[in-house]
Amino acid sequence: MLKDIFNKKRKYASIPSQEGKQEVPEGVMQKCPGCHKIYYRKELERNLNVCPHCGYHHQQNAFERIKSLVEEDSFEEWDKYMVSTNPLGFPEYEAKLEKDRQKSGLNEAVVTGKGMIGNNETAIAVMDARFRMGSMGSVVGEKIANAIEQARKEKLPFIIFTASGGARMQEGVLSLMQMTKTSVAIQRLHADGGLMISVMTHPTTGGVSASFASLGDFNFAEPGALIGFAGRRIIEQTIREKLPDDFQTAEFLLKHGQLDGVIHRHDLKNKLATILNIHKPGGENS
Amino acid sequence: MKQVLDFEKPVVELRGKIEELKRLTEDSEMDLSQEIETLEQRLENLEEDVYDRLTPWNRVQLARHPERPTTLDYIQAMFTDFIELHGDRLYGDDEAIVAGIAKYKGMPVTIVGHQRGKDTKENLRRNFGMPHPEGYRKALRMMKQADKFNRPIVCFIDTKGAYPGKAAEERGQSEAIARNLMEMAGLEVPVVCIVIGEGGSGGALALGVGDHIHMLENSTYSVISPEGAAALLWKDSNLAQHAAETMKITSYDLKKLGIIDTVITEIRGGAHRDIEAQAANIDKVLQKSLESLKKLGKDELLEARWKKYKQIGDYTDLPL
Ligand SMILES: [Zn+2]
Numbered sequence: 001m002l003k004d005i006f007n008k009k010r011k012y013a014s015i016p017s018q019e020g021k022q023e024v025p026e027g028v029m030q031k032c033p034g035c036h037k038i039y040y041r042k043e044l045e046r047n048l049n050v051c052p053h054c055g056y057h058h059q060q061n062a063f064e065r066i067k068s069l070v071e072e073d074s075f076e077e078w079d080k081y082m083v084s085t086n087p088l089g090f091p092e093y094e095a096k097l098e099k100d101r102q103k104s105g106l107n108e109a110v111v112t113g114k115g116m117i118g119n120n121e122t123a124i125a126v127m128d129a130r131f132r133m134g135s136m137g138s139v140v141g142e143k144i145a146n147a148i149e150q151a152r153k154e155k156l157p158f159i160i161f162t163a164s165g166g167a168r169m170q171e172g173v174l175s176l177m178q179m180t181k182t183s184v185a186i187q188r189l190h191a192d193g194g195l196m197i198s199v200m201t202h203p204t205t206g207g208v209s210a211s212f213a214s215l216g217d218f219n220f221a222e223p224g225a226l227i228g229f230a231g232r233r234i235i236e237q238t239i240r241e242k243l244p245d246d247f248q249t250a251e252f253l254l255k256h257g258q259l260d261g262v263i264h265r266h267d268l269k270n271k272l273a274t275i276l277n278i279h280k281p282g283g284e285n286s
Numbered sequence: 287m288k289q290v291l292d293f294e295k296p297v298v299e300l301r302g303k304i305e306e307l308k309r310l311t312e313d314s315e316m317d318l319s320q321e322i323e324t325l326e327q328r329l330e331n332l333e334e335d336v337y338d339r340l341t342p343w344n345r346v347q348l349a350r351h352p353e354r355p356t357t358l359d360y361i362q363a364m365f366t367d368f369i370e371l372h373g374d375r376l377y378g379d380d381e382a383i384v385a386g387i388a389k390y391k392g393m394p395v396t397i398v399g400h401q402r403g404k405d406t407k408e409n410l411r412r413n414f415g416m417p418h419p420e421g422y423r424k425a426l427r428m429m430k431q432a433d434k435f436n437r438p439i440v441c442f443i444d445t446k447g448a449y450p451g452k453a454a455e456e457r458g459q460s461e462a463i464a465r466n467l468m469e470m471a472g473l474e475v476p477v478v479c480i481v482i483g484e485g486g487s488g489g490a491l492a493l494g495v496g497d498h499i500h501m502l503e504n505s506t507y508s509v510i511s512p513e514g515a516a517a518l519l520w521k522d523s524n525l526a527q528h529a530a531e532t533m534k535i536t537s538y539d540l541k542k543l544g545i546i547d548t549v550i551t552e553i554r555g556g557a558h559r560d561i562e563a564q565a566a567n568i569d570k571v572l573q574k575s576l577e578s579l580k581k582l583g584k585d586e587l588l589e590a591r592w593k594k595y596k597q598i599g600d601y602t603d604l605p606l
Contacts, residue, residue, distance in 0.1 A: 087543070087600035088534050107604060138599030145596060167487075167509045169519060172533045176487060176509040177545055177598040180495055183467035184595045191472060207509070210448075210488045214464035229459040229488070230450030238450050248455060256456045 032056050034224075048265050057222050057265055059202060061104070062111040062128035065161055069269050070115035070124070077113040078150065079143045084108065087138065090170040096132070104130040108139040109164070112147035114156060118273035120280065122159055123151035129163040129203070136208055137168030141178025144212060148185040148196075157195040157276055162213040166206020179211035186215045195279045197272065199263070200227050200250070218260050218275060221250035222268075288558060291347045297336050297555075300329050337554045340504065342530040342539075346512060348504040349483050353558040355565075357384055357399030357442040360482065363565035364572070365390050365397065373424060377457060380421030382413045382449070383493075385428040387437070391573065396432035398425045398493055399442030402483070416449040419462035422492050426466050429473060438476040438576055441493040446511065448489030463492040470495035471591060476579035478572060480550070481505045481537075482557070497591055498575045499545065501537035502568070503552035507545070508535035545598055547575075 030041045034056025044051070048068055049058040060068065066075055083101075086093045101107060109131040114123045125147045127134045144160070151158040168175040189196060198216030200209070202225040210229050213219070221227055228248035236243055246252045250262045263271055290298050304325050311318045340348070348354070361368050365388040373379040385398045400417065403409030432439045448459055470477060479496035485507030501507060510518065515533050516525035534540075537549040550571050557564040582590065 081604040082601050083604045085600045085602050088532070090532065139601045142599050142601055169510065169515060169533075171600075173507055173509055173535065173540060173545060174543060174599055176491060176507075177595065179464075179488060179491060180467055180471075181595045181598060183464065184471040184495070184592050187468045187471035188592065190468070207488055209460040210463040210492075211467055212464070214458075214461045215468050227460075228455050229448065229463070230455065234450045235452060235455070239452055241452070243452060247452070256458070258458050258461060 030058075032058075050265050055223065055264070057202065057224055059129055059163065060265075061130055062106065062126040065126045066111065066115070066124065068265075069117055069272070071117075075113055075115035075124075077111060079112060079146055081107060082139050082143060084137050084139050084171070086170070087174055088170065088172050090172075093170040096170070100131045104128060106131050108143065109134045109136070110140045110143050112143045114150075114154075117159075117269070117276060120273065120276040121156055122276060123147050123154070123156045125158075125160040127161060127163040127201075127208075129165070132168060134162075134164035134203075134208075135166060135168040135175070136164060136178050137171040137175050138178065140164075140168070141175075141181045144182050145178075145185040148182070148189050152185075152189045152192050152194050155194070157197070157279065158189060159197045159199065159272065160212060160216070161199045161201055162204040162208055163201045164204060164206070164208035164213075166208055176207065179207045182212045183215060186212060190217075195276075197275060199268070199272075200259075201225050203227070205229070205231070205248075219258075220261050220263050220271075221253065221259055222265055223250060223262055225250040227253055289352055291344070291351070293341075293344050293347070294336055294555065297329070297332055300325065300332055304329060333554065341527075342536050343512070343527040345504045345536050346506055346530050348552075348556040349506050351556055351558050352404070354483055355557050355561045356404070357397075357401050357444060357482070359561055360442060360565055360568060361386075361388065361397055361399075363562060364569050365395070368397070371428060374420040374427055376423055377420040380413075380418050380424060381411055382415050382417040382445070383421035383425050385425055390438075390440070390576070393576070394435070394437045396428050396437050396439045397442070398428055398439065399482075400445040400490070400493065402444060413449055415445045416447060417445065417489060417492075418449055418451070418454045419457045419459050422448075422462040422466050425493055426469055429470065429477075433473050433475055436475055438478070438579070439473065439496075440572065441477065441479040441496060443479060443481040443485050443490045443493055443507075444483035444505075445486050445489050446484055447486035448492070463488045466492040467495055471595075472588070474584045474587065476576060476582075476587065478575045478579070480568060480572070481507055481546075482568075486511060495591075495595075497579050497587065497594070498547045500548040500550050500568075500571050500575070501540060501546050502550050502557060502564075503537050504556055505537055506530075506535045507537075507540050508533055543598075 031038050032051045035054035037053050049060050110127045112125045125144050196216045197218045198213050200213050200221040204213050204227045253259045254262050307318050307322050368388040370386040384401045400415045401412050402415035403412045477496040479494050479499045481501040512526040512529040513523045515529040517523040540546045548571050553560045553564050
């Protein structure tokens with residue numbers, strides 16, 4: 001239930017969650033990186049975290065994203081308690097995970113489940129860049145693969161919102177292999193005629209961009225989102241040349257034929273609902 | 287003369303000394319056979335010490351050895367009737383990947399592999415084995431063709447990674463890699479992947495969705511290079527040797543993590559010391575792989591592939 005993920009502390013009982021205080025984590029005011037204006041966070045939140053002055057898309061966390069798209073009380077979360085281990089015995093990894101659990105109120109960098117978008121029951125995965133920069137470790141890969149597989153079994157459309165710096169370094173090559181795991185799951189979904197929509201949000205880079213984020217029937221992005229395989233600095237060092245300002249932005253990708261469209265957050269719910277409707281069995285009558 | 291790596295210098299020096307003594311006995315009446323025998327025994331012990339206890343970093347050095355056999359070397363040693371095929375039909379021909387058809391013990395196969403150069407000139411042409419999107423799209427074109435004609439596919443993995451360049455991003459490096467991962471998952475023919483050198487991140491993975499994955503003993507497979515990991519995690523690329531251990535990138539690590547099927551024994555001192563013998567070691571493993579995979583029906587093959595990748599990873603449930 002939607003309420004669960006927003007309100008009930010009990011569900012995250014084993015971690016001293018700060019969910020209740022989430023309203024003012026960084027103070028009451030917010031400065032916009034787009035137009036440098038300062039305004040109330042409340043004002044921003046009411047506007048789906050889009051700057052009311054310049055249209056800059058601030059990040060939405062997973063809870064905000066789900067709340068903005070899914071009909072109230074219709075969300076059922078999957079694999080909610082799945083958490084990372086420390087398979088490589090990486091120094092300080094557990095402490096970092098614990099810190100991010102407390103900071104974000106999340107158990108990992110992705111929330112998966114199903115809910116109603118308009119009148120379409122839809123499987124959804126939403127990444128959250130506040131947790132280890134949204135990086136993909138075993139849990140992220142497993143939860144996304146499970147969600148895709150569940151969508152396939154229940155014949156639901158699958159929508160993923162990506163926000164990730166790429167691989168989870170502390171899980172090494174296990175992290176890399178999650179690219180394969182999720183891609184194999186998507187192949188099965190597509191082979192069964194399932195619908196997948198990818199919405200890339202800021203940032204979507206590295207192994208996430210080079211796996212499920214790029215594998216939708218429809219690949220969209222939010223305005224200004226950073227999307228790319230290699231990091232800007234590494235590319236500049238390699239080719240010894242300065243890159244254009246718009247390099248690896250959603251608009252840059254659109255121009256180079258890599259996206260179906262760039263969608264303003266205010267239009268997102270409607271556009272998604274329309275696509276879902278067009279693909280609905282018997283959609284011609286609804 | 288093989289290029290000598292730092293850790294094997296004592297071995298090479300001792301071997302040189304023995305050679306010198308042998309020459310001396312040939313040219314004179316001196317009998318040094320006792321001394322030579324002693325030294326040869328010492329060499330045997332020293333070689334064991336150095337080569338049978340390689341550190342992860344030593345293996346990285348061997349995986350990067352300039353004379354390490356490449357995809358084309360193994361194609362020549364293990365296959366017949368190889369015909370190289372070029373181009374992705376969309377943009378160009380990326381020579382960082384070679385692909386073609388051949389016979390393996392009489393059986394038609396498709397071969398795809400990363401290709402490094404053996405000298406600077408060839409490396410420039412092959413972009414040091416770091417592909418652009420067109421390389422991955424060429425590879426996929428050949429794999430789809432193999433699927434159509436029911437030929438098994440053999441992939442050789444040997445790259446530092448996909449090329450981090452401006453043009454590569456413009457032409458969709460991410461999409462090209464992602465598409466290969468997904469499409470390889472659906473191939474209805476056996477796919478065997480063999481890591482022969484460096485398995486660098488997504489650029490390696492894009493030829494790496496196989497039913498069986500094997501690794502040469504001294505090859506590596508990693509999400510980031512040891513230098514990159516050290517820079518990222520500890521802001522100091524000099525800690526690469528340490529990162530090579532922490533990141534668990536050797537063939538034995540990957541076997542332990544349940545990712546690969548077989549560690550293919552390497553010639554003592556590295557594959558470059560005897561390409562024919564190394565190819566024979568690979569050959570044994572490849573033959574076994576293909577024999578067992580050919581017995582599976584298409585559905586069984588795809589289901590097994592899904593299960594293989596689904597089980598990779600480690601996680602637990604938060605206690606309530
Ligand atoms: Zn603004």
